Each structure stands twice: as structure tokens, then as C-alpha cells.
Amino acid sequence: MTSNPFQPPQAVLADSLPPSVVVPEAIAKKIKNCWMAGVVSIAITLIFALLAISGSFNPLRIDAWTFVDIGLMAVFTFGVYKKSRTCAILLLGLFVMNKALMWTQSGQTSGLPLALVFFWLYGQGVVGTFQYHKLLSSRSADV
Known part of the structure; x- marks a missing residue:
């Protein structure tokens, strides 16, 4: 007995x-x-949504469903902050879907340079989260 x-x-x-x-x-x-690009996107969308709801400015025909978008972006952005690969992919997908929907409804590709910047930042977030989890798995295999 030890x-x-x-x-x-x-x-x-x-x-x-x-x-x-x-x-x-x-x-x-x-x-x-x-995730910083996500926060900026949330802030811009929220400002336009509040202006549209107040009735003073609504060139993009924003309605109350925009707040669902804002909520989804907030959840996915927080997930990217926590280094979630799934949330990074969903944030990129939501952005692409929203831009495609907005451009098909309006018939013009307004804001294309800024959209490309956000697309790049979201894409790099996907790459970064995958690299992070690969690093974690390689370090756990070492231990």
C-alpha cells in the first residue's frame, strides 16, 4: 500500500x-x-436598417427581416471570434448569399469593390480557422 x-x-x-x-x-x-469585418458589417447593416425602419432613408428596400440577418451575422461573428470553422464558413456563405440576392434584385452590382474586400476578409477567416484547428490537432498529437 503506497x-x-x-x-x-x-x-x-x-x-x-x-x-x-x-x-x-x-x-x-x-x-x-x-471577426472585425463581421462587426463592421453588422454595424453598417444595423445603421441602414434603423434608418429604413424610421422611414427617413431606404434606397436598398430594407425591411424588418434585415434584423434576422443582423442576428445571424452576430452569432457567426462571435463564433469566428471563438475560432469556429463552421461559423467562419457560414459567415462567408451568408455574405455571398446576401450579396447575390441584393445584386439580382437590384439588377446592378453596386458596391463591388467593398464587397470584394469583405469577401477576401471572410475567406481569410475560413482559412485562418482551419489553420488554427490544424495547429491544435498537430500539437495535441505531439503531447
Whole structure:
């Protein structure tokens, strides 16, 4: 009998824990730029939706369903902030779907340069989250 049954349990010390994963700056930057673009997109959409609801300005024919979009963007953006691959893909898909729908309804591709910037940032977020999870799986295999 090597252990005393009346001995109190020992706490896990920080020195005995496995080392935390250090995320390269390039991966962290891709993820950060993606969720920041999501926050900017949410803010712009919210401003246009509030102006449309007030009746003072509505060139894009925005209605109350826009708030569903804002909610989805907020959830997916928070998921990207938490480094979720699924949310990064869904955020990119939601953006592409909204732009395609808006451009087909209006018949013109207004705001194409800005849309390309957001598409790039969301795409880099997808790449960054996949790179992050690949890094995590390679580090857990090492331990």
C-alpha cells in the first residue's frame, strides 16, 4: 500500500499542465480581421436598417427581416471570434448569399469593390480557422 487513504487530494499545479499552444501571428491576424469585418458589417447593416425602419432613408428596400440577418451575422461573428470553422464558413456563405440576392434584385452590382474586400476578409477567416484547428490537432498529437 503506497498511498495514504486519509491524505487530502493534491491540486494540479500550473507547472504540471501541458504547455499552451502558441498561435502564429499570421493565423491570429486572419481570424481577427474576419471577426472585425463581421462587426463592421453588422454595424453598417444595423445603421441602414434603423434608418429604413424610421422611414427617413431606404434606397436598398430594407425591411424588418434585415434584423434576422443582423442576428445571424452576430452569432457567426462571435463564433469566428471563438475560432469556429463552421461559423467562419457560414459567415462567408451568408455574405455571398446576401450579396447575390441584393445584386439580382437590384439588377446592378453596386458596391463591388467593398464587397470584394469583405469577401477576401471572410475567406481569410475560413482559412485562418482551419489553420488554427490544424495547429491544435498537430500539437495535441505531439503531447
